[in-house]
Amino acid sequence: MGRAAGPAAPPWHSLPDEVWEHAFSFLPADADRGAAACACHGWLRAERRSRRRLVVPNCYATDPRDAVDRFPSVRAAEVKGKPHFADFGLLPPSWGAYAAPWVAAAADGWPLLEELSFKRMFVTDECLEMIASSFRNFQVLRLNSCEGFTTAGLAAITEGCRNLKELDLQENYIDDCSSHWLSNFPECYTSLEALNFSCLHGEVNFTVLERLVSRCRNLKTLKLNNAIPLDNVASLLRKAPQIIELGTGKFSADYHPDLFAKVEAAFAGCTSLRRLSGTWDAVPDYLPAFYCVCEGLTSLNLSYATVQGPELIKFISRCKNLLQLWVMDLIEDHGLSVVASSCSKLQELRVFPSDPFGHNGGQVFLTERGLVDVSASCPKLESVLYFCSRMTNEALVMIAKNRPNFTCFRLALLEPRSPDYITRQPLDAGFSAIVESCKGLRRLSMSGLLTDLVFKSIGAHADRLEMLSLAFAGDSDLGLNDILSGCKSLKKLEIRDCPFGDKALLANAAKLETMRSLWMNSCSLTVGGCRLLALKMPHLTVEIINDPGETCPVESLPFDSPVEKLYVYRTLAGPRSDTPDCVQIV
Amino acid sequence: MEAAVGYVSGDADSLLMATELRLGLPGTDDQKSKTMFSPPATPRGKKRTADAFEDSAAAEEAHKADDDVEVAPPVAKAQVVGWPPVRSYRKSCFQAAAAASKSKANKKAEDATSSNKTTPSAAAPAAANANGGSFVKVSMDGAPYLRKIDMRMYKGYRELREALEAMFVCFSGADTAASNPSEYAITYEDKDGDLMLVGDVPFDMFSGTCKKLRIIKRSEATGLGSK
Numbered sequence: 029m030g031r032a033a034g035p036a037a038p039p040w041h042s043l044p045d046e047v048w049e050h051a052f053s054f055l056p057a058d059a060d061r062g063a064a065a066c067a068c069h070g071w072l073r074a075e076r077r078s079r080r081r082l083v084v085p086n087c088y089a090t091d092p093r094d095a096v097d098r099f100p101s102v103r104a105a106e107v108k109g110k111p112h113f114a115d116f117g118l119l120p121p122s123w124g125a126y127a128a129p130w131v132a133a134a135a136d137g138w139p140l141l142e143e144l145s146f147k148r149m150f151v152t153d154e155c156l157e158m159i160a161s162s163f164r165n166f167q168v169l170r171l172n173s174c175e176g177f178t179t180a181g182l183a184a185i186t187e188g189c190r191n192l193k194e195l196d197l198q199e200n201y202i203d204d205c206s207s208h209w210l211s212n213f214p215e216c217y218t219s220l221e222a223l224n225f226s227c228l229h230g231e232v233n234f235t236v237l238e239r240l241v242s243r244c245r246n247l248k249t250l251k252l253n254n255a256i257p258l259d260n261v262a263s264l265l266r267k268a269p270q271i272i273e274l275g276t277g278k279f280s281a282d283y284h285p286d287l288f289a290k291v292e293a294a295f296a297g298c299t300s301l302r303r304l305s306g307t308w309d310a311v312p313d314y315l316p317a318f319y320c321v322c323e324g325l326t327s328l329n330l331s332y333a334t335v336q337g338p339e340l341i342k343f344i345s346r347c348k349n350l351l352q353l354w355v356m357d358l359i360e361d362h363g364l365s366v367v368a369s370s371c372s373k374l375q376e377l378r379v380f381p382s383d384p385f386g387h388n389g390g391q392v393f394l395t396e397r398g399l400v401d402v403s404a405s406c407p408k409l410e411s412v413l414y415f416c417s418r419m420t421n422e423a424l425v426m427i428a429k430n431r432p433n434f435t436c437f438r439l440a441l442l443e444p445r446s447p448d449y450i451t452r453q454p455l456d457a458g459f460s461a462i463v464e465s466c467k468g469l470r471r472l473s474m475s476g477l478l479t480d481l482v483f484k485s486i487g488a489h490a491d492r493l494e495m496l497s498l499a500f501a502g503d504s505d506l507g508l509n510d511i512l513s514g515c516k517s518l519k520k521l522e523i524r525d526c527p528f529g530d531k532a533l534l535a536n537a538a539k540l541e542t543m544r545s546l547w548m549n550s551c552s553l554t555v556g557g558c559r560l561l562a563l564k565m566p567h568l569t570v571e572i573i574n575d576p577g578e579t580c581p582v583e584s585l586p587f588d589s590p591v592e593k594l595y596v597y598r599t600l601a602g603p604r605s606d607t608p609d610c611v612q613i614v
Numbered sequence: 615m616e617a618a619v620g621y622v623s624g625d626a627d628s629l630l631m632a633t634e635l636r637l638g639l640p641g642t643d644d645q646k647s648k649t650m651f652s653p654p655a656t657p658r659g660k661k662r663t664a665d666a667f668e669d670s671a672a673a674e675e676a677h678k679a680d681d682d683v684e685v686a687p688p689v690a691k692a693q694v695v696g697w698p699p700v701r702s703y704r705k706s707c708f709q710a711a712a713a714a715s716k717s718k719a720n721k722k723a724e725d726a727t728s729s730n731k732t733t734p735s736a737a738a739p740a741a742a743n744a745n746g747g748s749f750v751k752v753s754m755d756g757a758p759y760l761r762k763i764d765m766r767m768y769k770g771y772r773e774l775r776e777a778l779e780a781m782f783v784c785f786s787g788a789d790t791a792a793s794n795p796s797e798y799a800i801t802y803e804d805k806d807g808d809l810m811l812v813g814d815v816p817f818d819m820f821s822g823t824c825k826k827l828r829i830i831k832r833s834e835a836t837g838l839g840s841k
Contacts, residue, residue: 115703116696121761121781173703176759199703203751203762227703229749331704384698384705415698442698473699499697524696576780 048074058083077101084108086544087149088569091601092130096137104143104168105134111547111595112497113522114148115173118549118593120576122608127151127174135162143168150174156181160188168194175201179228182209190214194222194249204230211236222249226275226306231255242267251275254308259287265294274298276306279333283313291317305329305354312339322346329354331380336360336393345370351408354378357394357415364398368405376411377402381442384415396423403431411436418449419476424458428465437462438473444500444525447477454478460485463493470517473497483507487514495520505532512536522547530557537564545597553594555614556587561596562614569603571595572612579609705767748821754782754798754829765821771813775800782829801828 052075055061065075079099084090084107096102109125127149134141141163151174159166166189171177179202185195186209210232213220220240225232232255241247247268252261256277265271281287291314295301301321310333325347330340336358344353344363350371357379359367367374379394394416400423403409410433419441448455455476463469463486470492474482478501486493487510494517502508508528511521513536521543529552533540540546540561555572559582562570572582573593603613749762761781768774778800800812803826812820812827 113696115701116699117702118696173701199701201703201762203760380704381698381700384700385693415700440698444694444697497699499699525694576782 045070045074045077049078052078080104082106086597086599087125087127087130088597088601088604089544089599092133093137094600096133100137101140102138103141104145105130105138105141106145106147106170107149108147109149111148111522111545112520113524113547113549118524120573120608120610122576123573123611124604124606124608125149126606127155131155131158131162135159139163140165142166143170145170145172146174147172148174150176151181152176153178153181153184157184157188160184163189165191167191168196170194170196170198171200172196172198173200178203178205179207179209179230180205183207183212186210187212187214190217191219192217193219195220196222196224196249197227198224200227202228204228206230208233210240213240218243218245220244221246222273223247224249224251224275226251226253228253229255234260238264238267244268245270247271249273252277252306254278257281258291258314262287262291262294265298269297270300271298272300273303273327274301274306276304276308278309279307279314280309280311281314283311288314288317292320296320299324301325303327303329307333307335309333310335312337315339315343318343319346323348325350327352331356331378334358334382341366347371348373350374352376354380356380356382358382359398360393361395361398361401364394365401368401372406373408374402374406375408376436377406377409378413379415380413381415381440384442392417396420399423400426400430403427408433410434413438413440413473415440415442417442418446419455419458420448420450421453421455421458421461422448422450424455425461428458428461432465433468434462434466435468436471437466437469438471438497439475440473441475444475445477446475454481456482456485460489463490468492471495474501475499479503480507480510483510487511490514491516493518496522498523498526500525502526502528505529508532509535512539518542519544521545523551524548525550527552530554530560533557533561534564537561537568540596541565541567541598543598545595547593547595549593551594553591554587555582555585555589555591558591558594559614567598567600568596569599570614571607572614574610574612576608576610579612582612582614750802750824750826752778752781752827752829755831757782763827765824768817768821770817771820774812774817778827778829797832798829799832801830802826803828 048071052061052064052071055064058081061075061079065072076099079102081104082095082099082102084095084105087107087109107127107130109127110119110123113119114123125148127146130146131144134144135158139162142165144159144166145168151171156177159169161184169185169189169192177200182195182197182202185192221244232253234256237256238260241250241264248271250264250268250271251273252264252275254277256264258277258279258281261277261279265274295317298321302324304318304321304325304327307330310330312335315335316339322343323346326349328344328347328350329352330344331354333340334356336356340359341363344350344355344359345366347353348370351373353367353371353374353376355363355378359379364379367377379398382393383389383391396416396419399412399414399416403412404426409431412434413436416439419439446455447453448458455474456479459472459474459478459482463472467489469490472486472490472493472495474497478498480503483502483506486496490496493515496511496515496518498521505528507526508523509532511518512532518539523546526548528548533546533553534557558570558572562568571594572591573595575592607613748765750765752761752763754760763777763781768777801809802812802820802824804810804823805825809828
């Protein structure tokens with residue numbers, strides 16, 4: 029092909045970095061940016077210097093100082109620590125995931141940092157004090173499922189971060205030192221846009237809170253804790269009618285018409301309210317106070333509301349524009365069928381067990397029928413978390429047929445190894461139907477009686493699956509082998525109480541380096557197998573985790589000693605040095 | 615944070631299956647019990663007694679479930695650590711709220727007797743209890759930080775002791791060859807502010823009056839109890 033006459037265009041490699049940085053700003057996902065950075069040194073340089081947002085899904089995958097060096101212009105960072113099964117008490121409390129090294133590295137290398145999020149990490153008051161004093165334009169702090177800090181640390185944040193826009197404390201374990209964290213917001217401070225202190229147990233000074241809410245006209249999100257009575261919730265709403273997301277405090281009180289009228293009027297003023305949560309101990313008497321906002325709600329979290337019966341159903345059925353619904357199984361099959369017919373736009377459903385351990389007699393509220401109804405009638409439904417006591421293959425097949433658009437399907441049958449309750453067969457057929465039909469499935473949690481057969485289907489069909497959770501499933505190493513040799517997109521695998529041993533792991537060792545992490549507990553692993561794996565794959569950290577008090581140097585144990593808990597993850601940083609005694613890195 | 619409630623062995627499961635009523639030809643389920651895996655033989659000497667306890671409890675409850683002519687799986691279950699996968703945070707919030715609504719009357723009586731206290735720390739636990747929380751601080755001599763546990767998560771002294779051992783032994787084992795739990799005594803501060811040895815009164819009475827827990831070296835515990 030001939031060249032056009034005129035000056036030649038500059039060769040690609042001499043375009044200034046700014047041009048590439050601008051081009052990369054259009055790339056939607058970090059993964060795309062990462063791919064671009066691999067193309068050549070020039071792109072690597074341009075991409076890393078212009079990266080503004082960094083997500084580190086495993087805090088031990090890299091040394092924090094290396095991350096800060098590589099991406100010097102980051103304004104927003106998110107770091108996650110403990111593996112998911114830590115949520116269920118399977119990890120010893122001293123395991124690790126300390127935020128301190130990350131805060132220290134950020135304080136050093138990212139002075140312009142504006143946003144910091146930690147999930148499942150150990151955050152101390154010192155960390156919070158350092159955050160408060162190191163970043164002059166700090167705006168957003170999100171702590172999710174963390175522990176190790178107290179309200180004294182929060183006081184440092186509220187006092188020191190003059191430009192704070194968002195303080196989001198979700199489901200953390202916070203020690204209440206009765207400190208004045210809320211009062212530490214200066215009187216002249218008005219930039220708060222989001223405040224979530226729902227996980228704090230102690231009382232807060234309501235007058236201070238009310239004044240804060242009144243003067244922060246941009247407040248969009250307010251999630252209160254359980255100590256704030258209904259009366260005060262109503263007062264706050266009157267001061268902040270512009271609110272978009274509300275977490276109520278305690279939503280119960282003895283019925284009183286005056287109080288009801290006050291609450292109802294307060295909600296009537298909140299025409300922008302879209303997301304509602306909290307509602308601990310909600311009593312049916314006050315639910316109608318919500319009616320005026322139902323039409324506008326897109327997200328409803330009633331998963332802490334122990335309310336049941338016709339009032340609950342009446343309330344939810346008025347929420348015709350719901351996209352996201354979290355409830356307790358107290359809603360029962362009947363309630364879910366009403367949801368199915370009323371909430372046609374529903375995208376995500378989570379149903380939590382009200383009596384997971386059978387303490388209240390193990391009364392059964394919910395069966396497979398509820399899920400079948402919702403998946404049949406809600407065309408946009410793509411994400412489900414469902415706790416129930418029984419399931420059938422037929423129901424799962426029907427669900428799979430009705431909803432091939434699932435991206436996340438998590439089924440938790442309360443009793444381990446529950447079979448199809450009618451045919452007594454394993455639920456292989458049902459789950460196979462799910463993975464075969466839902467081609468976009470990214471996350472799957474299975475339960476019930478399952479054999480190696482289901483893993484054949486998963487390995488063969490679940491091409492987009494990124495996260496898989498297994499419990500009490502399978503017969504042999506073949507099951508694990510099928511998963512690891514298939515499942516092209518697998519990033520996270522967590523397994524408990526399955527008869528999987530070393531063979532499948534060793535045969536698929538290379539696969540583990542393409543994944544973010546693997547967790548296995550109460551399986552059939554041995555010390556020898558884990559040591560072999562570690563030898564084979566130097567870029568993996570292989571952690572053997574014992575119960576605290578059962579430490580024993582791994583070197584002295586025989587080859588076939590069983591391993592109770594295993595956590596394997598890829599890392600650029602080599603073995604971590606902050607392990608407690610009960611963790612051995614082989 | 616969580617009670618270490620022991621591990622359900624495969625035997626409990628086959629026991630439950632054997633007592634279940636079901637549709638289908640007799641003998642068809644024998645294959646099932648073969649495919650059910652038996653857990654690895656872990657050297658968990660400490661947990662053996664817990665297993666035996668759970669097994670007999672499970673067998674007892676299986677017989678009770680037999681009375682319902684139902685095909686559904688047995689309703690009562692021996693507890694397995696971390697199953698069903700309910701987040702610890704959610705568990706503690708919900709259990710506390712459910713128990714609080716049952717014992718509201720007891721709380722009112724307690725608040726009346728402790729109202730003579732003027733220290734701010736009394737207000738916080740009272741408020742927390744009123745809202746359904748029953749978290750008490752746990753301190754251990756020599757540990758760098760305290761923990762908090764939810765008293766309603768434990769049904770007896772043994773569970774509480776096991777949970778505390780699990781929580782704190784990682785601190786005590788640093789310079790001794792093997793950590794010895796009997797080196798330590800568990801004490802608590804009751805609502806009158808007195809330091810008491812754990813174990814003297816019925817567990818329910820204890821959990822209602824306990825405000826704070828302290829794990830102290832046994833050498834310092836002389837005078838508190840004969841054991």
